Amino acid sequence: MGPSGAGKTTLVRNALHQHPSGLHILSEGEEQADVVSLAVPSPATPKGVGLGMLDTLGYQLRRDRSAHIIWQLVKTQFAERQVLFLHLDEAQDFARHNNRGEQHAVISTLKSLMQSPKWPVGLILSGMPDLLDLVNMDPQLARRLRPIEHRPLKTSVDGGMIVAAIRQYAAAAQIAADENLGKPDFVRRLVHAADSCFGILAEMICEAIGEVLLPGDDTLSVKAFVSCFARRSGCPNGLNPFIAENYLTINVRKLLEPEPGPDIPRRPR
Known part of the structure; x- marks a missing residue:
């Protein structure tokens, strides 16, 4: 489950x-x-x-x-x-x-x-x-029946496995993996972007690799994950967990959510 x-x-x-x-x-x-x-x-x-x-x-x-x-x-x-x-x-x-x-x-x-x-x-x-x-x-x-619960990803526990997976996927695609993808901050952002679900995380890695291969680049970087999430969600940069400052407040399950901005007072009728 x-x-x-x-x-x-x-x-x-x-x-x-x-x-x-x-x-x-x-x-x-x-x-x-x-x-x-x-x-x-x-x-x-x-x-x-x-x-x-x-x-x-x-x-x-x-x-x-x-x-x-x-x-x-x-x-x-x-x-x-x-x-x-x-x-x-x-x-x-x-x-x-x-x-x-x-x-x-x-x-x-x-x-x-x-x-x-x-x-x-x-x-x-x-x-x-x-x-x-x-x-x-x-x-x-x-x-x-014996229930088995699919536990959510935790950076503290699964961080090493996630970094290894990124490198293995990149190697399979015959591209390099930027060293910044191994940093704890990026891994935490990736886990949050995937809502702590391994299936979504694996999809994102593959889609980010696609963002690299389509233009003919040769290195998987944070930029590819930024583009990947934007394409998946339709959200602006302010709601992209790979670059937003307060990324933990972002609900990554919502699609096409507008970027928050100042309230504009309505003109009286």
């Missing part, structure tokens, strides 16, 4: 790929895999999600079916293809877009997958922190 931009989806997929057993995630056109992974579709009802799973599996329904029949087909397909794990991304949508009755139906459906006497399937849920509200609705489901 973690906020938007934390890198949850990439983290889960990398963990599966790097598992000692060599877990294989189903790709389009494949018949068999260890893991079926999909984002929770809309509507996030039991029937809608079941249809999304069948579509991911490449199984086409010839006519409309009830949610119960659809999930029986999902279980049969999982058993025939020997699927070991189901990964549902953006799983908080189960709780956000359903009423209480539909939420309980979702919980019962997920539990039935894990408890199937014919072919039980492990469940991996990734999403925003309010996903916990759904899981905690049922003590049995909560007991079967």
